[in-house]
């Protein structure tokens with residue numbers, strides 16, 4: 001379907017109909033597939049014949065999701081994983097060995113930092129962290145054993161950006177891979193592979209599902225990059241996606257573009273309103289003209305996204321007080337939902353980081369993160385106004 005445009009691919013790519021000719025995508029909740037003979041079983045296990053034989057390795061519903069997401073990201077191949085974290089884990093395990101060095105942005109999802117410094121470091125993989133937008137710092141921190149650069153753009157929670165094209169050039173000058181966590185933008189707003197990234201990872205749990213139902217993750221890239229080492233981690237490490245979840249995500253992709261547009265519209269309206277609120281000390285949203293990387297966001301993204309963060313006067317007590325006086329917004333760590341959610345990062349998503357790590361990532365005690373949903377903007381605004389009062 002190479003000639004088709006985004007909205008068409010989102011609805012039709014990846015579907016392979018069964019003999020029943022079902023119109024909507026089928027779900028195949030089966031752990032294994034049967035063979036006509038011992039010979040066929042042997043040929044399929046050895047890879048001599050390509051077919052589904054065991055759902056840990058591949059499954060038609062999961063393939064549909066993988067192929068559809070790969071089409072939307074403009075990648076050759078997609079792999080689906082049980083969660084966003086296991087996608088990141090599989091990329092690291094599949095491309096690195098003891099003695100390799102990874103250069104990562106400081107402002108990444110809190111659990112990603114924990115995975116790198118507390119778990120993968122135990123196996124002899126070295127990590128260094130740099131300021132996301134500081135290209136000179138990335139360049140200066142590359143070492144002879146640097147094999148992979150990892151970044152999230154825009155970052156969670158303070159919506160900082162990096163120039164993906166420039167970062168890809170830095171990575172490739174040292175034969176390192178560039179991995180971009182595209183969770184906040186999704187391919188509807190940003191296509192890192194087209195800008196030079198080698199691998200895109202996703203938490204499908206967020207906007208790809210879009211309604212807060214399922215956990216899942218994904219990896220997209222060239223077949224030569226993800227088809228062997230990383231696929232081997234899924235096959236033997238077993239962090240595969242369930243067929244039911246893959247089906248939910250496949251249907252989620254069908255409305256992704258529409259939903260992302262609506263998230264962006266609501267987020268911009270809310271950020272604009274927040275600018276006029278006395279209690280707001282600092283506001284982070286790439287769609288505002290005073291965001292330090294507003295121009296880069298316009299150039300690199302199709303929209304500014306649905307995440308708005310802000311620091312309130314009065315630190316943690318004031319932030320908690322606001323959260324506790326809301327009646328509609330959901331107090332929950334998930335994001336990318338049709339329901340607007342509010343989080344106090346310093347004591348939740350980034351609570352396991354040290355104070356120093358939080359300071360480095362600009363997670364102050366008064367910071368609140370909103371994942372702006374699709375409710376009526378006036379109701380979202382009124383609820384926050386209640387909290388501010």
Ligand SMILES: *Cc1c(COP(=O)(O)O)cnc(C)c1O
Pocket residue numbers: 083084085086109112152156181183184202203204205206215216217
């Ligand atoms: C949530 C999230 C993850 C982890 O995904 P899970 O599905 O929760 O494992 C990774 N990166 C970013 C940017 C996220 O927001």
